[in-house]
Amino acid sequence: MNHQPPRLAKSLLRRFCHVSFIEEVEGDLDEQFYENLERTGLFRARIQYWLDVSRAIVSGNGSSRETPSSTISFFDALNHFFKIFFRSLRRSRSSAIINVTGLVLSLMSFVVIWLYVNDELMYDRFHPDADNIYRISLSYNRMGDGAVETDARAAGMWIVKMAEVTPGIKDYTRFSKFGMPGFVKYPAKDMLFEEAQVFWVDSTYTGIFSLQMISGEAPASILKDPAKAIISEATAHKYFGDEDPVGKEIIYSRAGMDFPLTVAGVMKDYPSNAHFHPSFMVSNIALNPLWKRDGSDRVNSWGDTFTYSFFKVEDESVLPKATAELDAIIKKNINDTSRPALTKLTDIHFTGGRLIELEASGDKLYAYVSASIGVLILIIAAINYMNLATARSVRRSKEVGLRKTLGVKKTSLVSQFLGESLMMMFISFVMSLGLTGLLLPFFNQLTGKTFTFLSLFEGTTMVILLSVIVVIAILSGMYPAFYLSRFRPADVLKGRVTTGSGAEDFRKVLVVFQFTVTMMLIACAAIIHNQLSFMQAGKLASNTEQVMTIRTVPSRTSTKVDLFRNQLMQNKDVVGVSFSDHLPRRDGFSFITLPFIIRSKGKEEFMWDMLKADENFATMFNLDFVAGRNFSYTTPADTNNCILNESAVKALGLTPEEAVGQEITVRMGFEENVDDHPYGKVIGVVKDFQYSSMRYTISPMTLYGHYASAETMNIRLAGGDISNMVQGIEKVWKNVYPSRPFHYWFMDSEFEKMYRQELRMASLSNYFTVFTIVIACLGLFGLAAFTAEQKTKEIGIRKVLGASVGQILLLLTNKFVRLVLVACVVAIPVSFYLMNVWLEGFAYRAPMQWWVFAGAGGIILVLTYLTVGIESFRAAIANPVDSIKHE
Amino acid sequence: MKGTYLGEFEEIVLLATGILDEDAYGVAIRKEIEKQTRRPANIGAVHTALHRLEEKGYLKSRFGESTLVRGGKRKRIFTLTDFGIKALRKAQTLRTNMWAQLSNVIIQKG
Numbered sequence: 001m002n003h004q005p006p007r008l009a010k011s012l013l014r015r016f017c018h019v020s021f022i023e024e025v026e027g028d029l030d031e032q033f034y035e036n037l038e039r040t041g042l043f044r045a046r047i048q049y050w051l052d053v054s055r056a057i058v059s060g061n062g063s064s065r066e067t068p069s070s071t072i073s074f075f076d077a078l079n080h081f082f083k084i085f086f087r088s089l090r091r092s093r094s095s096a097i098i099n100v101t102g103l104v105l106s107l108m109s110f111v112v113i114w115l116y117v118n119d120e121l122m123y124d125r126f127h128p129d130a131d132n133i134y135r136i137s138l139s140y141n142r143m144g145d146g147a148v149e150t151d152a153r154a155a156g157m158w159i160v161k162m163a164e165v166t167p168g169i170k171d172y173t174r175f176s177k178f179g180m181p182g183f184v185k186y187p188a189k190d191m192l193f194e195e196a197q198v199f200w201v202d203s204t205y206t207g208i209f210s211l212q213m214i215s216g217e218a219p220a221s222i223l224k225d226p227a228k229a230i231i232s233e234a235t236a237h238k239y240f241g242d243e244d245p246v247g248k249e250i251i252y253s254r255a256g257m258d259f260p261l262t263v264a265g266v267m268k269d270y271p272s273n274a275h276f277h278p279s280f281m282v283s284n285i286a287l288n289p290l291w292k293r294d295g296s297d298r299v300n301s302w303g304d305t306f307t308y309s310f311f312k313v314e315d316e317s318v319l320p321k322a323t324a325e326l327d328a329i330i331k332k333n334i335n336d337t338s339r340p341a342l343t344k345l346t347d348i349h350f351t352g353g354r355l356i357e358l359e360a361s362g363d364k365l366y367a368y369v370s371a372s373i374g375v376l377i378l379i380i381a382a383i384n385y386m387n388l389a390t391a392r393s394v395r396r397s398k399e400v401g402l403r404k405t406l407g408v409k410k411t412s413l414v415s416q417f418l419g420e421s422l423m424m425m426f427i428s429f430v431m432s433l434g435l436t437g438l439l440l441p442f443f444n445q446l447t448g449k450t451f452t453f454l455s456l457f458e459g460t461t462m463v464i465l466l467s468v469i470v471v472i473a474i475l476s477g478m479y480p481a482f483y484l485s486r487f488r489p490a491d492v493l494k495g496r497v498t499t500g501s502g503a504e505d506f507r508k509v510l511v512v513f514q515f516t517v518t519m520m521l522i523a524c525a526a527i528i529h530n531q532l533s534f535m536q537a538g539k540l541a542s543n544t545e546q547v548m549t550i551r552t553v554p555s556r557t558s559t560k561v562d563l564f565r566n567q568l569m570q571n572k573d574v575v576g577v578s579f580s581d582h583l584p585r586r587d588g589f590s591f592i593t594l595p596f597i598i599r600s601k602g603k604e605e606f607m608w609d610m611l612k613a614d615e616n617f618a619t620m621f622n623l624d625f626v627a628g629r630n631f632s633y634t635t636p637a638d639t640n641n642c643i644l645n646e647s648a649v650k651a652l653g654l655t656p657e658e659a660v661g662q663e664i665t666v667r668m669g670f671e672e673n674v675d676d677h678p679y680g681k682v683i684g685v686v687k688d689f690q691y692s693s694m695r696y697t698i699s700p701m702t703l704y705g706h707y708a709s710a711e712t713m714n715i716r717l718a719g720g721d722i723s724n725m726v727q728g729i730e731k732v733w734k735n736v737y738p739s740r741p742f743h744y745w746f747m748d749s750e751f752e753k754m755y756r757q758e759l760r761m762a763s764l765s766n767y768f769t770v771f772t773i774v775i776a777c778l779g780l781f782g783l784a785a786f787t788a789e790q791k792t793k794e795i796g797i798r799k800v801l802g803a804s805v806g807q808i809l810l811l812l813t814n815k816f817v818r819l820v821l822v823a824c825v826v827a828i829p830v831s832f833y834l835m836n837v838w839l840e841g842f843a844y845r846a847p848m849q850w851w852v853f854a855g856a857g858g859i860i861l862v863l864t865y866l867t868v869g870i871e872s873f874r875a876a877i878a879n880p881v882d883s884i885k886h887e
Numbered sequence: 888m889k890g891t892y893l894g895e896f897e898e899i900v901l902l903a904t905g906i907l908d909e910d911a912y913g914v915a916i917r918k919e920i921e922k923q924t925r926r927p928a929n930i931g932a933v934h935t936a937l938h939r940l941e942e943k944g945y946l947k948s949r950f951g952e953s954t955l956v957r958g959g960k961r962k963r964i965f966t967l968t969d970f971g972i973k974a975l976r977k978a979q980t981l982r983t984n985m986w987a988q989l990s991n992v993i994i995q996k997g
Contacts, residue, residue, distance in 0.1 A: 021934075021938070023950075023960050023961055023963075024912070024913060024950075024960070024961065024962060024963035025913070025934060026957075026958070026960050027913075027953070027957035027958065027960030027961060027962060028912065028913035028914045028930060028934070028957075028962075029930065030956070030957050030958045030960065031914045031954075031956055031957050032914055032930050034956055035914070051929075051931075052929070052930050052931050055929065055931030055932070055935075056931050
């Protein structure tokens, strides 16, 4: 084949035909040419070729094909992506390690916080139709100062009557529970435990609450039979081990009466985010013998707020009517100032301040604060990533330039960098999941939750975590991606790369933000800690170390309790003994606010807190007498006398001296005739002391001298081997009360229980503050390393010209120190404000000290000097010859 | 939206592409058209039609192998898309329907 298509035509074709068609068109025309050559001869073939070329150019082939088919397969592109990714990781190993460590720590914190917050906010939501269930509580104005108080409970008949007259109430149920624990015996194994979580329930329980049975009969039928009980899985294990609990005989005993019960079913334990956790559930009919003994029926009462009452509505529109009905019922049966308070089931946990609440309530604020900390930690780590990525841009600028020169589009550069940040996040996420799994047991201990590794995969948790990861990856990858891909190849390859001042300013803002957050967390953690130690150092609580409390057997006469006390006093480990009701009050055992009548004030009743106490109480807890005298064992009349605190005297409008000698009585029952009740005398007045949580102001209260009927005995122990001493005391107990179980606890832990939420919050915020500091410092470290590297030559030249190591250190650290100072200025007012809001929840506050903020700032500054200094020092002591010899 | 109307030449190009199956590239299609219609067809016209049909989505294409006679250039092999087949069917049905409506007289005249 000697003849070729006309060269000029071909070059015209190549010049003018669009690149996306050229190959096929040129091939086709060539083929046609050779065919024509054979058929029609050279001349005609040439002419035809010219014609075809002109047509190819003139007709539509001048424009691009719609979708130019990519010449790189997806697999190749992916392969390429990973190659570049790992190369750039390897090349900047230290910043990769900093990034991954920071991300792993922050993601772990976030995951854990998410679990916690999600669990908290889902309180009681496992009950079906939880949004339509409400509880009835009773609100009233306290006698004396008129403060509003709310009893979590209601009298049993109210809900019955209300449901009768209000259409739209679908179901209701009630249950009761004694504050003072009863005892459960398992005679077959001679076991006996104190059980606080025994619930006396209506048979309609399952109409409102979830009750999943593991074995045994249907719950509705068990709860109709007063001789049967449902027990929880954990309880079954405690009593019967691996044996089948169904059919076992147990005995509940209380107030000297025995109630034989047959275990008829085992229920699944309620999750940790339920506001009550029954161990036993028994029909409330079972307690009838106890009620009927003194002629009252506490469950079906019109005035005794003894039941927790729940009802389910069709929708919210029923509520006003229900409230109105309840209001009328309460006004008729109690008095004009009391009123109902309805609480949604799912809000109960977050509604604090209810008296006789089933379990310590939480605070939504803590959930939100935790969530914000989680997000902030995540942001700080994301900022690290952004800062390090843009700072490293100089190193990668050549790569970008070269790729652009070779025709890589901006979009594919952006997707390369975004992809890298996604990969980083994802790798860190997987690692943080592993770490979370390892640390969960520890976290559970800290928060009182029961998470397992599998909790991470329940519900929508994973979906949400993954979407958060993707969002954070995109947000933190976006800036570096666009920043890097904007480089102009010509500039970059000539070495004229400038990390623009814009980028540097942006980085500064981010660093300031990071340190503002860190500083705030430090300050807040310190203030929380301060307040907690202030609360625990409250007057009474500070005397509670080494005080052991045992539950006594209250009685009308004091012969037996005196015998026990006298025997105890002979024990050399016992420093002091005093009888009193349970401390701290309010969150404790039983009914404590009682109506008091002062004879000189007529028939007016004062609702005051009462604490039974004996002669030794005042000495043991260092009470200060303002007027009058203490109780005395040698004055028998004192068992009917009382001592007031200053608030009570103030409520009466008397001076302490006037108060002494007033005749006073307390109404214990409801239908009693006031005038028949024997009057005692006020014998003394003490300064206010902290007998309950610091959340409440100190109320008017009386110490009542009838110590024989007090709930507990407080024993101050000498220091030493505590468990040995406890055994000694138990021996004395068995001597005096051979058939009664010995139950004891330590008072300081009882006080701690009141502040459990706060203590948890404090330890959580401590850990997360440390994490935040570490993450922020990691970022700073990375940036400092980068600055030092950038200034290698500058440092070299300065050293040659005679700068000292100190001067160079100053040069490198100054920049960061200035940023941190700015952060301090921003953080102090913000954290001051936030902590003020938090402290408002407490009646007694530790003052915020200026040194807390100064200290937080100081810590941050020291850490900054350390992190930046280490890296800068390395740069400052480097031999200048090494850094400038390349020039 | 570009009309889905199929011109006569376009229809013939589509059919030829379908007939040639795996072998359908510019020159071969032109030859097939010449063979079937006994009418000379221009390679440029074929290219233009192929391009337009691809744009409309009736055809899709990929690169095939290169041969010596093409000076080392690859062929672009065209294949009918589902949409293309549907368009052909539609054209066919249109004709059949209209034929069915012609009166017998006219048909016999032919």
